[in-house]
Amino acid sequence: MSTIQYLLDGFAIAFQWHNILFALLGVIIGTAVGVLPGIGPMSGVALLIPVTATLTSGLPIEMAATSSIILLAGVYYGAMYGGSTTSILLNTPGESSSVVTTLDGYQMARQGRAGAALSIAAIGSFIAGIIALIGLVLLARPLSKVAINFGPAEYFSLMLLGLAAVSGLAGKSITKALIMTVLGLLLGTIGIDAVSGIARFTYDQPVLFSGIEFLTVAVGLFALGEVFKTIFEKDGADEPIAKIDRILPTKKDLKDSAAPIARGSFLGFFLGVLPGAGATLASFFAYITEKKISKNPESFGKGNIAGVASPESANNAASGGAMIPLLTLGIPGSGTTAILMGAFIMYNIQPGPLLFEEHPDVAWGLIASMFLGNLMLLILNMPLVRVFAKIIQTPKRFLLPIIIAISIFGVYAVQYTTFDLFLLLGCGIAGYFFAKNDFPVAPLVLALVLGPMIENNMRRALTISNGEFSIFIAKPLSLIFLVIAVLWILIPILMKLRGKNVIINEEG
Amino acid sequence: MNLKFDRVASIVFLVLGILIIIESQKISESAYGSQIGPSTFPFVLGIVLIGLSILLFFETIRHQAMYKIVQEKEGGKSSNFKRFLIIFISAVAYAFLLEKLGYLITTFAFLLISFQTLERGKWVSSIIVAAAFSAIIYFGFVNVLGGSLPKFPL
Structure with missing residues (x-):
C-alpha cells in the first residue's frame, strides 16, 4: 500500500465521530494548558493520561489507544498555540517555548496590536503544523524501514543517544542532568525483572512487584512540582491583561510575516526531529535568526511582527517534528514525547518501526487527526481567542488545589492504591526541590520510560555476543550512535570551557 | 541554586x-x-x-x-512555607483517608481547606466550587463512565 492510501485510511479513522470529539477535546484542553501559566504541556499530558484511560475504557484496546493518543497529542500541540496568548497579553509566557514571544508580542499589545499578534501567532502555528505533518508523512515510512533492520545492539546505542541528547541540553549542569538520568534508570529496575522473573529492590513489598508506575512519577514530578512551586513562591496578585481590539491582521502584517513563518517552520521542524532540542530551543533559534537576517534588527523588541510569527511557527513545527523519532524509532526526544510514549506502552503498543506495520490504524489515525486538530486550533484560536484569554483570569486559589485534586483522582483511578498516592505526593516534593536546584526532571522521566527497554536490548545483545561488550562497537551503526551520544555530552562541556554560552532547553 | x-x-x-x-x-x-x-x-x-x-x-x-x-x-524572595505546609499535610491526609471516608467527603474537605489557606474569606464561592468539583468528578466518573471510586463509608 502506498503512503497516500495509508493516509486516507488514517483520515477514515480520524473522522470517526468519537475521534473527532477526542481531537477537539484534546486541542481545547491543550490551548487551556498553554494559556495557564504554571501548567506546561508536559504536566498537561501527564495529567490527562488517567482521564483518557477511563474515557476510552469501553473501547477495544487498539481503538482505545488510537483515541487516547489523539487526545494526548492534541494537548501537546494545542499547548503550543495557547502559549502565545499569555506571552502577548500578559508578558508572562504560558510555556517556556513562548518565552521569546513576549519580547515583541507584548510590545505589539501595548501598541494596540494585540489582536494582530495573536492571529499571526495562530496562523503561523497552523502553517508550521501542516508543514511538520507533511514532513512526518513523507519521512515516516522510509525511516521506519531503515529502523526495522536494527538489532538489539543498535537499539541499545540509539536509546543511549536519546538519553544523552536530552541530558546534554536539559539544564545548567550536565552532571546533574546525568545524575537524574541514572536515577530514572534505577527506578526502572525496581520490580520483577522481565527476563529472569527475579524480584529486584522490592524488599518483599507486594506494591513494588509490578515496578514504579511511570504515570505516578511523571504527574508528581511535573504537575505537583509546579503547583508546589507556585504555592511556595508566588503571591496571589493577578496582573492586568491587555485589551484585544481587532482580531484579523492587516494585509501588511500578513506580508511582513509570510517569510518569517516559512523560515520558522522549517527551522523548527528540523530542530524538533533532533532528539533533545525541542520546542523551546526552536523558538529561540528562530527569533535569533530573524533578528540576524532582518534589515533593521533594532526594531526587534519594539513590536516587530516577525518576532512573533517566526518563534511561534517554530515551536509548533518542532512539536510536530518531535513526533517523528517517537513514532518511527520509538525514541522520545523530549520530556513530553516521553510521556506520550508512556501512554503508548500503557496500551501495550510499542512505538517504533513496527508500529507502522503492526498498528497502522493507530499510527496513521494519529497523523490524520493532527491535520484535523491543527485546523480546529486555527478556528478556535482566531474567533475564540477572547474566551481563552478569560481563562488567564481563573483565580489561583481555585486553580492550584484543583490541580492537586485532579492529580490524585487521576492516579487513583488508574492505580487503585493508596501507595501510589503517597508516591505521587513524594514525587511532587522531590520535583519541586529538584527543579529549584537545577536538577532537570525531564531526563528522569525519559530514563524511567526507556530504562527497561535499554536493559532488555543490552542483555539480548550481550546474549548474542556471549557476554562480549565489544558488540556495541563492532556493529557500525551502533558505533555511530554511541559516538554521537558521546559528542552530544562533550561538545556543550567543551563550549562552556571555552567560555561560550550554551542555550539550554528548559522544557525538556 | x-x-x-x-x-x-x-x-x-x-x-x-x-x-x-x-x-x-x-x-x-x-x-x-x-x-x-x-x-x-x-x-x-x-x-x-x-x-x-x-x-x-x-x-x-x-x-x-x-x-x-x-x-x-x-535571597530576597519571600517564601510561603506555612501555607505550603498546610496544603501538603491536608493532601497527605486526603490520600490517607480517601479509601476510608470515600471520595466525596475527602475531596470536598481537601479543596475547602486549600482554598481557604490560599485566600481567606469568600466562603460561599469556596464551598460551591469545592462541592461542584467533587460531585462532578464522582458522579461523572462513576455513573457516566462506569469507573469506580471509594463510596461513602456507610
Missing part, C-alpha cells in the same frame, strides 16, 4: 550508589548461567552514579563563588 543542597545531594547520591552496588549483589543470579544476569544493569548504574556524585561534589567546590552570587540574588 543552593550550595548546601548540591553538596548534600552529592553525598546522598554517593551513598545511594554504594548501597545499590551492595544490594545488587544480593539479587539472585538467573538460572541459565549467563554472566549477564539481572544484577548487571543496576550494578553498572551504581558505579556510574558514584562517579557522577563525586563529580558533582567537585563542581560545588569549583563554583563556590558563583553559588554565592546566585544566592544573594535569590
Whole structure:
C-alpha cells in the first residue's frame, strides 16, 4: 500500500465521530494548558493520561489507544498555540517555548496590536503544523524501514543517544542532568525483572512487584512540582491583561510575516526531529535568526511582527517534528514525547518501526487527526481567542488545589492504591526541590520510560555476543550512535570551557 | 541554586550508589548461567552514579563563588512555607483517608481547606466550587463512565 492510501485510511479513522470529539477535546484542553501559566504541556499530558484511560475504557484496546493518543497529542500541540496568548497579553509566557514571544508580542499589545499578534501567532502555528505533518508523512515510512533492520545492539546505542541528547541540553549542569538520568534508570529496575522473573529492590513489598508506575512519577514530578512551586513562591496578585481590539491582521502584517513563518517552520521542524532540542530551543533559534537576517534588527523588541510569527511557527513545527523519532524509532526526544510514549506502552503498543506495520490504524489515525486538530486550533484560536484569554483570569486559589485534586483522582483511578498516592505526593516534593536546584526532571522521566527497554536490548545483545561488550562497537551503526551520544555530552562541556554560552532547553 | 543542597545531594547520591552496588549483589543470579544476569544493569548504574556524585561534589567546590552570587540574588524572595505546609499535610491526609471516608467527603474537605489557606474569606464561592468539583468528578466518573471510586463509608 502506498503512503497516500495509508493516509486516507488514517483520515477514515480520524473522522470517526468519537475521534473527532477526542481531537477537539484534546486541542481545547491543550490551548487551556498553554494559556495557564504554571501548567506546561508536559504536566498537561501527564495529567490527562488517567482521564483518557477511563474515557476510552469501553473501547477495544487498539481503538482505545488510537483515541487516547489523539487526545494526548492534541494537548501537546494545542499547548503550543495557547502559549502565545499569555506571552502577548500578559508578558508572562504560558510555556517556556513562548518565552521569546513576549519580547515583541507584548510590545505589539501595548501598541494596540494585540489582536494582530495573536492571529499571526495562530496562523503561523497552523502553517508550521501542516508543514511538520507533511514532513512526518513523507519521512515516516522510509525511516521506519531503515529502523526495522536494527538489532538489539543498535537499539541499545540509539536509546543511549536519546538519553544523552536530552541530558546534554536539559539544564545548567550536565552532571546533574546525568545524575537524574541514572536515577530514572534505577527506578526502572525496581520490580520483577522481565527476563529472569527475579524480584529486584522490592524488599518483599507486594506494591513494588509490578515496578514504579511511570504515570505516578511523571504527574508528581511535573504537575505537583509546579503547583508546589507556585504555592511556595508566588503571591496571589493577578496582573492586568491587555485589551484585544481587532482580531484579523492587516494585509501588511500578513506580508511582513509570510517569510518569517516559512523560515520558522522549517527551522523548527528540523530542530524538533533532533532528539533533545525541542520546542523551546526552536523558538529561540528562530527569533535569533530573524533578528540576524532582518534589515533593521533594532526594531526587534519594539513590536516587530516577525518576532512573533517566526518563534511561534517554530515551536509548533518542532512539536510536530518531535513526533517523528517517537513514532518511527520509538525514541522520545523530549520530556513530553516521553510521556506520550508512556501512554503508548500503557496500551501495550510499542512505538517504533513496527508500529507502522503492526498498528497502522493507530499510527496513521494519529497523523490524520493532527491535520484535523491543527485546523480546529486555527478556528478556535482566531474567533475564540477572547474566551481563552478569560481563562488567564481563573483565580489561583481555585486553580492550584484543583490541580492537586485532579492529580490524585487521576492516579487513583488508574492505580487503585493508596501507595501510589503517597508516591505521587513524594514525587511532587522531590520535583519541586529538584527543579529549584537545577536538577532537570525531564531526563528522569525519559530514563524511567526507556530504562527497561535499554536493559532488555543490552542483555539480548550481550546474549548474542556471549557476554562480549565489544558488540556495541563492532556493529557500525551502533558505533555511530554511541559516538554521537558521546559528542552530544562533550561538545556543550567543551563550549562552556571555552567560555561560550550554551542555550539550554528548559522544557525538556 | 543552593550550595548546601548540591553538596548534600552529592553525598546522598554517593551513598545511594554504594548501597545499590551492595544490594545488587544480593539479587539472585538467573538460572541459565549467563554472566549477564539481572544484577548487571543496576550494578553498572551504581558505579556510574558514584562517579557522577563525586563529580558533582567537585563542581560545588569549583563554583563556590558563583553559588554565592546566585544566592544573594535569590535571597530576597519571600517564601510561603506555612501555607505550603498546610496544603501538603491536608493532601497527605486526603490520600490517607480517601479509601476510608470515600471520595466525596475527602475531596470536598481537601479543596475547602486549600482554598481557604490560599485566600481567606469568600466562603460561599469556596464551598460551591469545592462541592461542584467533587460531585462532578464522582458522579461523572462513576455513573457516566462506569469507573469506580471509594463510596461513602456507610
